[in-house]
Amino acid sequence: MSAGHRLAPPAAIARHTLLLLTGALVMVPFVWMVSLSLKPPGEIFRTSFSLLPEEWHAIENYTKALTEVPLPRYMLNGVIISAAILVLQILVCAPAAYALAKLDFRGRDALFGLVLIGLLIPHQVLALPLFILGYNLDILNTYAALIFPFVVSPFGIFLFRQFFKSIPDDVVHAARLDGLSELAIVWKIMVPMAMPAVIAFSIFSVVSHWNDLFWPLIAVRSESLMPPPLGIMAFKNEEAGNDYGPLMAASTLVVLPLIVVFLAAQKWFVEGLGKGSVK
Amino acid sequence: MSGVSFQNVQKSFGPVSVLRDVSLDIADGEFLTLLGPSGCGKSTLLRILAGLEAQDSGSVSIGGRGVDGVRPKRRDIAMVFQSYALYPHMTVAQNMALPLRMRRLSPWQRLPVFGRLLPGTKRAGGEIAAEVERTAKALGIGHLLERKPGQLSGGQRQRVAVGRAMVRHPAVFLMDEPLSNLDAKLRVQMRTEIKELHKRLGVTFIYVTHDQAEAMTLSDRVAVMLDGELLQVAPPQEIYADPSERRVAEFIGSPKINMLDGVVRERGLIDVAGSTLAVDIDRDQGAEVTLGIRPEAFHVADRSGPGALTGAVRFVEHMGSDLFVHLDMPGVAEPVIARLLAERAPQISAGQTLHLGVRPNRALAFTREGARIRPRVQWTPAAGATVTHLREYVQ
Structure with missing residues (x-):
């Protein structure tokens, strides 16, 4: 808690649950994208849901994304x-x-x-x-x-x-x-x-x-x-639309530099704000 | 080295007139203080001198050279700001070196990497660094050169600001309330240091403050400003003991001067607060005047009668060596304050009736409009005791 005061445990739990849920909601598409970029074509359109692929297809997808x-x-x-x-x-x-x-x-x-x-x-x-x-x-x-x-x-x-x-x-x-x-x-x-x-x-x-x-x-x-x-x-x-694995791999590669840059700059940003002013 | 001269300077911001026809000559090497409450235009006058603000009319000259329209950096002046205005992203050394770098290095030489390769940059840079270090040492901030302003205390920042101004040896030194952000103890200490700095550098200092203690202790002359007007320019003791008008008398001195309305009974005698005082002014019978009596001009008298005022004690403040006695006097709206030496004053307590005499020539007469009525025999500021007195009194 930034203000330095502690919430009572129930309130803290409720607050964190809410924050985590919202965070998860924002994260889902990204996680889904990364997950798809690791799967072979057969698994992508399967009705059952799994985060990690049964058969790893990452190398193929990423190679294809970088070379096709x-x-x-x-x-x-x-x-x-x-x-x-x-x-x-x-x-x-x-x-x-x-x-x-x-x-x-x-x-x-x-x-x-x-x-x-x-x-x-x-x-x-x-x-x-x-x-x-x-x-x-x-x-x-x-x-x-x-x-x-x-x-x-x-x-x-x-x-x-x-x-x-x-x-x-x-x-x-x-x-x-x-x-x-x-x-x-x-x-x-x-x-x-x-x-x-x-x-x-x-x-x-x-x-x-x-x-x-x-x-x-x-x-x-x-x-x-x-x-x-x-x-x-x-x-x-x-690719006529059905080769989602390499597409997602390409998307992941495209977003990656932004995330890296943002994380690096964020540290700077906080530091810049924290420095004392003139007086 | 140069004096400064303002001729009929006027300035207004929109409909508000900030400076009205200000003329002032400041001698070479003088320490002059512009004293006035906030908003009286003293800072504006300083900014006009620095070239940071343009006057509407009138002219300014430094060292006999007209500087109207001359850019700030060409005026050979340096300024210390109330907020210090240090560059927070630069170290102390960089802050102090900047004015020298801007003057001694060419634009090419100032370029970050490329500049260092140019002939002469290294030598000039070394000289600048040496001068910065020398100045910093003289101010006792030699060990802080690699710090950033954010890591310094208020007093240290103040010194850096002074150092940045000092390092390029300006002809005129401007200070805009440089001590007002410091705590009381440090303020007194820095006051002494500024006085010494002035002695050492021997250049013209123009100092802006609303603090009369600073004005009184530092200055060769004080210029009292109010509502954009220069009311009086004189040495501190004269400002205190011989004010040119009521507003000056009321602004200087703490506790404030007592103002008592009176009527001339006959030449040299004034009826005031139910009594009669001898004041040697050239006014005829029946003229309405106001007497200004400083708290320390009172002394305890044995009995009522001519030459003594009588009042009922409201309460007494013990200040150690002195007593501040607040009294109600007949016909006077505000309580009269008398400052009495504790050892000379008998036990005084609230409710008691007290008779107060006024030291000769210490009652200042004013017209009801506030203009000063000088005594027929001119008062001389040489009266030795006053200087120490007033320094003590304005604290």
């Missing part, structure tokens, strides 16, 4: 796209958020209002205009097509702006007196101080773009550019 389709290629694409999007997003969002949080200029609040409106618009609404824009720029079916719609992230600007606002003005003043330019203040003072927000945003950004299916489906055709979810879809089509 260029899964490593998809994953490399995923890394390239997610990393490029994240880096560009931070490059754009941090200075924009700094301006909205700490600089005083005419029209600032109106601009921030536009950012909030940007938050409300679902990506899907913009798909067609973005597609036409990509066509006119002649970048469809390239990495650039997969990256450009996400470079300016209203959510990132909003999140950073809120965090920067919580940093005392005196820190900015001190930095100015110390001789830092406004951009140097952003990169040397604000962003390092906002590390928890940067990490939270990074998790959010990487997860959503690694898993994105909708936009890549529109923007690219060539297999060598496909990010993992699109690749898995291609897989499914080729």
Whole structure:
């Protein structure tokens, strides 16, 4: 119990049961996916239920997943796209958020209002205009097509702006007196101080773009550019639907890096939040 | 080394006027304190001097050079903030080195890895590290250089903030309530250290505070500010003993100065609180005045009569060497407080009637509007006892 008080045993048991049940509910599809990825085709469609396969088929499934389709290629694409999007997003969002949080200029609040409106618009609404824009720029079916719609992230600007606002003005003043330019203040003072927000945003950004299916489906055709979810879809089509073992193995491989990264970052995240503030 | 000059500086935030026509000259090497309650505009004035805020009108110069529109880093000033404003993600050494790195290294040399390969970076970096260490040692924080601000106590952070300001030898040193986040004991200690620092560096210090004890003990001159106006700029003893107006008299001194409304009976005599006091002012019969009498200006008198005030004791506070006696006097709304030496005062208890004389020239006269009426024979601040007195009294 984080608050440091102990619950009476019945209450504790009830609470933990509830938490475990909810946790299990969320976990079921993942467990099911991993379980299926270990089974031979015959067992997958059997009516009886078992978590572990009678006959282990893991090696076959995973080999097939890695060799039938260029899964490593998809994953490399995923890394390239997610990393490029994240880096560009931070490059754009941090200075924009700094301006909205700490600089005083005419029209600032109106601009921030536009950012909030940007938050409300679902990506899907913009798909067609973005597609036409990509066509006119002649970048469809390239990495650039997969990256450009996400470079300016209203959510990132909003999140950073809120965090920067919580940093005392005196820190900015001190930095100015110390001789830092406004951009140097952003990169040397604000962003390092906002590390928890940067990490939270990074998790959010990487997860959503690694898993994105909708936009890549529109923007690219060539297999060598496909990010993992699109690749898995291609897989499914080729295999005509009944070879679930390798499909699940591929899905497991695709989710795995996210889980690893998330666990690693989570530790960082907690550490970042725990550090003392200025005073 | 340079003095500072404000000429008719005005500033308002929206409809709120924060600074009204402030003009002030500060001499080279002077320790000047801006004293006033919170919200009086003293911090804004400091920020305008630092270039962190722009004035609406008027001009500011440092060392005879106009600095209006000059960026903060080009003004050759350093500032210590109330919140210290240290960079929490950098070590103490990095915090203190930053102003030097920004000034002495080129942008290329400051690049994380690449910069180290450039010619001259290593030498300049070494010099900076040496200077940081020297400054840190002088402030007694040499052993903390590798710590981060989060791992330091309030007093240590304060020293780091001073060190970061000191390390680049600014011409003017600004301090914005630097001690208000410290506990009382540490505050007194740091006060002494700041005074010594000023002596050692010999540069202009401008110090902002709402704490009169700090203002009185540290400053060469105190500038009292209220509602965006500079009320009086004078040495501490003069501010205390010869205030220019009622608001200054009431702001300085603790317990607060007693304000008694009176009427001139005849030249040099004022009817007040059912008695008559001799106050040498140039006002005609019937003029309405207010007398300000500091608590320690009273002494016990044997009997009532001209020159003595009479009141009923409400209660007595024993402060060790002194007694604070609260009295009700006829025609005075608020209780009058007298500070009497414990050994000289007879046993005083609540309910008793007490006669109090006023030391000569210690009753300050004001008009009802609050302007000071100076005595005909000008008071001189040389009256030796006052300085020690007031230092003691404002604690």
